Amino acid sequence: MxxxxxxxxxxxxxxxxxxxxxxxxxxxxxxxxxxxxxxxxxxxxxxxxxxxxxxxxxxxxxxxxxxxxxxxxxxxxxxxxxxxxxxxxxxxxxxxxxxVPPNQLLSAVILNRLGYGPSPEDLDRIRSIGPQAYLAEQLAPETITESLPFDEVRIDNGQGGWQYVTVTGTGSSSKLYLYLNTAGEAHIDDIKLVAGTVAGAGQNLIRNGDFESPLTAADWAIAPNHANSAIVTGVSKSGNASLKVVASAGGSTENSAITQSGITPSLNANSRYTLSYWILPSTSKLSSITVRLSQNGIVSTPLPLPTLGTRLELGGASLNDLRQWHVQRAVRSRRQLLEVLLQFWENHFVTEHGKSADYLDRYYSSSQADYMNQLAAQFEYRENKKWRLVLLRPNGTFHELLKISAESPAMIIFLDTVDSKGNGSNIANENYARELLELFTFGVDNGYDQDDIVETSKAWTGWGVDIVDQPDNPFQTRTTNRPAGTANSVSNLIGHWTFVYKPGNHNNRQKVIFPGKTVPERFGPPYAGRPYELRLPVRTGTTNGGTNGIKDGYEIMAHLADLPFTQEFISVKLCRLFVHDDFETGYDFTDPNLSPEGKLVRRCMEAWENGSPKGQIRQVLSVIFNSDLFRTQSGSAQKVKTPLEFTVSAVRALSAVDANGAYTATTDGNFTSALNRMGAMQLFDRAEPDGFPEAGPPWISAGILGERLRWAQAFLLTPAQRSAAGINDVGSGTSCDPVALLRRKLPSSSLGDASAVANYFIDELYSAEGKANLETYGSIAVNFLNTADNGTTASLFSSLAVGSANYDTRVRGMVAMLLTLPRFQEQ
Known part of the structure; x- marks a missing residue:
């Protein structure tokens, strides 16, 4: 004890x-x-x-x-x-x-800082194994086994083989479209369209729907994006052949589909018809197919890509898909620290999805806006995935994270490196060099000057993006792979958009960065007085040094990654994330009266410096998590939750799971509208390079707090109540059942006890707080439960039938109120 x-x-x-x-x-x-x-x-x-x-x-x-x-x-x-x-x-x-006892305080700090707030299961687990063991688990996410349904990659809806599809509708047009919704392939066979509501009964109005005859333009007109589609033998549901549908880009209308016109006899818009066919999804490509009549009297999309993981892995995900996946991982993943860190690095190396999509607009038409959205989302997902792999290794370093960011097409486009040229009389764009020093490594005005920005910018000339045959090889040239018979334009090319190095655009002159500079005395030994000038030579090779010119950028990253300025700046940011906001760069580490915050930053730098390799993220985190500042009141309830942290923590707090995997709170992760209203927190799409605010004040204006209150109230309504009231603040995919949570956690004899019910939710929602500070909250909650819905008339909670509509409404209202109180906005 x-x-x-x-x-x-x-x-x-x-x-x-x-x-x-x-x-x-x-x-x-x-x-x-x-x-x-x-x-x-x-x-x-x-x-x-x-x-x-x-x-x-x-x-x-x-x-x-x-x-x-x-x-x-x-x-x-x-x-x-x-x-x-x-x-x-x-x-x-x-x-x-x-x-409160030290273990209770530490447990609460761990659950609120190393994760997105506690779930009921997290509270039970940390009480069982203790905070130190739980912390050790989170620091080693590769040892935590998890299988999340939205991460699963599959393309056949779990059924496998040929699948039969039928749909009945009206004869809106005598023109039939079929197309893949994104690049990929699938097989289709035995397409039938009959009058009436019984599939296959009566005359088939589709010509050559069994694909046993050769393709002719009289039967099937094929748009350029489906030009590689063909009848194949050996793969069929019946007969000898089927149509292999191949798309280089997704379709949507006649100009991007395989079309049969002039269905005879002409269809009647007032009559019912039934479409049927067999579909065989590919095992290696995206294969979401749509078969429909023009004007949508009949629409069939039988195999929507079944998981977010599928869409993300295979390139068919939109920005909203990526956001939903990111939020759902924050809610459901047992690797909570990993998810917090991924959001931190995503925000540190911030990029803008919209700018990537705008860049791709140079090569694709406005009718391909969805495809450009998917490509831009893929840029964001690929860098996130690579960071995840680094953080899953015990010795993953900051240098590796920095390289992933620099090589990401999203970053190359965001800070205008993609158009930067240094050959001849061209002047390099300074945007990436400036933010590399100011925001990604050293910190503002910390060890560099404008001349260093100018010189650094020259090293990144030649870094661009292009569509190639294989990703992750910067020396590839643009692919020439395109469907036969299509125009020679980028929009028809089939390949991977990725980072490429273009030697012809590079500035191959000698570069001297930080000339004559030495580490300031404030850093003390072993840093003070060290020279940190970097000389980049003229690269030998073909024009502009050939492929050797790419070394300039990599040598700069290796140099910056472990200098004391970077060690200090990144350590300060991690301390702000996990302890409190009041850390700063510029400490005099030789000061005998150095603050506890300064001493902690110094210990982080020492862990960074002494690692082999240097800059191991886990070693720095271990220093923070074992510090007194983290483990005491200095780190408890000292930070304001961001909109993402607030919404995710609310879902997690009410989300208990049973043996069958059923949760008492669920979400599809579609928080885009809510996060926008709570302070324009548009994930993966921030225009400013400094990332979303990491300190509290920008998130606590009256307007933002009002939006949090509105969201909490909507979250606690049932979907039916929201629909009846026309409230869309949460989204149809997010809901909770606090009474179901009570039934799982309280004995039945306590379900009608206002104090027991109030205290349960207060303990769950405010695990970091002691009883002395929660006395008022407890009184408010009990009074709420003992008051009728009009807010004034006394109505004993114990008089309500457990499980009744009135009981459910009373509990929901009380929990909504608790989510809006100040302590739940803090962590």
């Missing part, structure tokens, strides 16, 4: 206020600030701010400032206010705080 930690604090500096003189004796932590001292009607009242993790408050008094101080039984505490009769003209008072 851990003994509770007791601290004593003065309530303010010495002052005389209405006969009350407050003690000035200081304690180890910053004392709770006094917000109000009043004397009225013969009573003195002292109000103070809550102390994080306070289990109990007691006021002590003494006749003299030197003490002794004794518990003052003359008054009473209500929340964070102490009131006592004014029986003496003057006195000295101080606050005694009993903090």
């Amino acid at each position: 851990h003994k509770p930690k007791i601290r004593t604090f003065s309530l303010a500096a010495p002052c005389l206020a209405g006969g009350i003189l407050l003690s000035s004796v200081l304690a180890q932590n910053t004392p709770p600030a006094v917000t109000e001292v009043t004397v009225k009607d013969g009573k003195k009242t002292i109000k103070f701010k809550p102390h994080p993790g306070a289990d109990k408050y007691e006021v002590q008094s003494s006749a003299t400032v030197s003490g002794p101080f004794q518990d003052d039984a003359s008054g009473s505490l209500s929340g964070t206010a102490w009131t006592s009769p004014l029986t003496t003209p003057i006195g000295f008072y101080r606050l005694k705080v009993t903090e």
Whole structure:
């Protein structure tokens, strides 16, 4: 058993206020600030701010400032206010705080900082194995086994083989379209369209729907993006042949589909018809197919890509798909620290999906907007996937993460490297060089100047993107693979958009970066005085150094990655993420009075420097997670949740799972609208290169808090209630059942007890907080449960039938209220 930690604090500096003189004796932590001292009607009242993790408050008094101080039984505490009769003209008072046990506090900090807030299962697990064991698990995500349904990659809806499809509708047109929704392939056979509602019964109105005769333009007109489609033998549902549908890009209309016109007899728009066919998805390509009549009287898309993982892996994902996958991983993954880190690095090396799509508009027409969206989403997903692989290795380094970012087509386009040329009289674009130093490595005005930006920018000339036969080879030339008979344009090419190096655009002159510069004295040994000038020679080879010119960029990254400026800046950002916002660059590490924050940053730098290889992310994190600043009140409830953290933590908090895998809160991850309203947090699509704010103030305006309140209330409504009220703030794919959660976690005898129900949710939602700070929340929650829906009439919760509509509404309303209170906005 851990003994509770007791601290004593003065309530303010010495002052005389209405006969009350407050003690000035200081304690180890910053004392709770006094917000109000009043004397009225013969009573003195002292109000103070809550102390994080306070289990109990007691006021002590003494006749003299030197003490002794004794518990003052003359008054009473209500929340964070102490009131006592004014029986003496003057006195000295101080606050005694009993903090929650260290393991309880550490557990809460771990669940809220190393993850997106606790789920009921996480709370049970950390209480079972202890916070240190749980932390060790999270630091080694490769040891955590998980299988998430939305990560699964499959293309046959789990059925396999030929699948039979039927659909009935109206005869909107005598023209039939079939097309793949994205690049890929599939086989189709025995297409039939008959009058009536019975599939296959009666005359087949489709010509050569069994594909036993050669393809002719009179029967099937084939658009350029499906030009490689052909009748094949040996693969068929019946007969000897089927149509192998091959698409270089997704279709949608007559100009991008395989079309049969002039169906005879002509279809009647007021009559019913039934379409049927057999489909065989490919085992290696995307194969979502649509067969429909023009004007959509009959529409069949039988095999939508079954998982987000499939769409992402095979290149058919939109930006919204990527966002939903990212959110669902944050909600469901057991590797919570990994998901937090991936969001951190995504925000650190920020890119803009929309700018990538705009760049691709140079090569594709406006009718291919969906395809450009998919390509741009693929850029974002591929860099995220590569970062994930680095972070799943125990010795993954910052240098590796930096290289992935620099090579990403998303980054090359975002900061205009894609158009930067340094050959001849061309002047290199400085955007990437500036942000590389200012935002990605050194930090603002930390060890570099404008001349260094100019010189660094020359090294990235020649870095571009293009469509090639195989990804991850920067020396490939543009592919020439295109369907026979199509125009020689980029939009018809089949290949992979990726990073390529173009020697003809490179500045191959000698470059000297940080000339004559040495590490400042403030860094102390072993850093101070080290020269960090970098010379890049003229590269030998063909024009502009040939492929050797690419070495300029890689040598700069290797040089920057482990310099003390980078070590400091990245360590500061990680400390802000996991401890509190008040870390900064520019510490004088030789100062004997260096702050605890500065000392922690220094220890992180030492872990970075002494690793082999240098810059191992886990070693830096281990230093942070084992520090006093992380494990005490200094790190508890000190940060404001971002909109992503707020929404994800709400779903997780109410999401218990049973043996059958059924959750009491679910989401499809479609939070795009909500995150936009809560502060324009558009994941993977930020226009500014500094990323979304990592400190609290930008996320706590009145308007943003109002949107959080609105979202929480909508989240706790049932889907039917939302639909009836016309509320779309959460999305149809997100819902919760707090009563089902209660049934799983409380004995049936407690389900009608307002205090038991309120306390359960308070303990779940505010696991980092002590009882002393939750007294007011508990009273509010119990009062809510014992009040009718009109908000004024008393209505005992115990009188409601458990499971009734009134009971459900009362519980939902109380939980919604708790999600909007200040402590749930913090972590």
